[in-house]
Amino acid sequence: MNRIIPIYQLTESMQQLLSQDIDSHNREEVINTFQKMMEERGELLDAIAPPYTKDEDKLGKAIVHMNQDIEQKIKFIFFALKNEMKQVQQQKKSTSSYSNPYKNMQSMDGMFLDQKK
Template identity: 65%
Template sequence: MNRVFPIHQITENMQQLLMQEITSHNREEIIVELQEKIEKRGKLLESIAPPYSEEEEKLGRTVVHMNQHIEKQMQQLFTALKNEMKQVQQQKKSTTSYVNPYKSVQNTDGMFLDKKK
């Protein structure tokens, strides 16, 4: 029986999961599902050992190739998430400065201080 086939199936599912449109609404679900698949695949990878048949080697090469695409897609997802987090932080900062524009001003220019007692 082919020991690499379940790994190939999980990798294929991961690739299909990342191919669908990822929005801010479904991103968390996709990341959780992807993380589960990565853990499951990791356990399967630990359980197989050489020698491999020709068919297993061929499937292994396709898994490696698919994995490269998956890594690129995950990197793009991570970059988009980082950019969105930066944008949210900037919006918070902008909102705070709009609500209280003089909060960060530390200048006492034009103010009279009576130092006599």
């Protein structure tokens, strides 16, 4: 029996999971599901060892190709999340400066410091 088929099927389902539309509403669920799949695939990868048959080698090359596609999609999700976090931080900063515009001003006007002790 081919030992690589379960890894291939799991990698294929990971690729399909990341191919769906991912927005801020379902991103956390997709990431959690993907993480579980990665752990399961890691266990399967640890269980196999060389030598590989020609069919297993062919499936392995297909897995590597799918893995590159998965990496690109994960990077896209990461950058989208990073940009969203920057926007939230900028929004917090602008809201704070709108509600208290003189918060960061350090003016010494009208202040008297007594030097006597």
